Amino acid sequence: MMKVYLTALLLSLGALLAEAQLKCTGNPRKYNGKPCASTTLYSDGRMGACGCGPINSNMQFRWSSHGLVAAANQNLFDPSGGTWCGPACGKCVKLTTTGGFVKGQGQPIREGQSKIFMITNNCPSVWLSWCSQRGQNGVNQYGYAAHFELENGDHQVLGRMGWWNPEVTWEYSNCDEGHTQDGRTPSNFMYQQCQCRHTGKK
Structure with missing residues (x-):
């Protein structure tokens, strides 16, 4: 009988944990x-919308494919949608894990891990549902107003x-x-190499 109660208790706890996979509310x-x-991983290695990718045989802008860089959803990258070189180009964001994840789309992770990423690309809503913020609430299908695709193609681990x-x-x-904290985050000086730096967007 005790074994039955213990099994029921464990099942209840499991169900509770399954419902508590997201930490963000409101x-x-x-x-x-x-x-x-929300976040996803991707591998591109090209110039990206901000023009920071490798553009010659010398891989002049190699940092853009192995650094801590991200593609931001359209509403964050350029709300007007009027340019490939959005106002967010070259800005950095500090992302900190909450310990939560979207059920069926991610894995548990320790809360409080922080990394700083430079926005060098656009994640347009026409390509990925994660990046689509539609309707009056302006959120994607998982309820987030912002989404970052994190480059994971070369040494980001x-x-x-x-x-x-x-x-x-x-x-x-x-x-x-x-x-300074992590040499993989591009510096402001490194961003000076990018094509969008010369458009006056930053």
């Missing part, structure tokens, strides 16, 4: 007072860190501070 979603975002589509909080951050 509309817009927040956690500890900070706005939340985000997968080995356990960053499999974690739910995060986000805030703008100083790129140079991120570069």
Whole structure:
């Protein structure tokens, strides 16, 4: 009989945990007072919308494919949708794991891990549902107003860190501070090489 009760208790706890996979609440979603975002991993290695990719045989802008860089959803990258070189180009964001994840789309991760990423690309809504913020609420299908696709094609080791589509909080951050903390975050000086730097967007 005790075994039956114990099994029922474990099943109940399992069901409870399954329902508690997201930490962010409200509309817009927040956690500890900070706005939340969904994330995914991708591998591109090209110039990206901000023109920071390798453009010659010398791989002049190699940092854009092995650095901590991200593609932001259209509403964040350029709300007007009028240019490939959005106002978010070259800005850095500090992403901090909440410990939550979208059920069936991610994996558990320890809360409080922070990394600083430079936005070098656009994640347009016509390509991925994660990046689509539609309707009056302006959120994607998982309820987030912001989404970041994190470059994971070359030495970022985000997968080995356990960053499999974690739910995060986000805030703008100083790129140079991120570069000092982790050399994989591009510095403001490195962004000077990008094509969008010369359009006056930053």
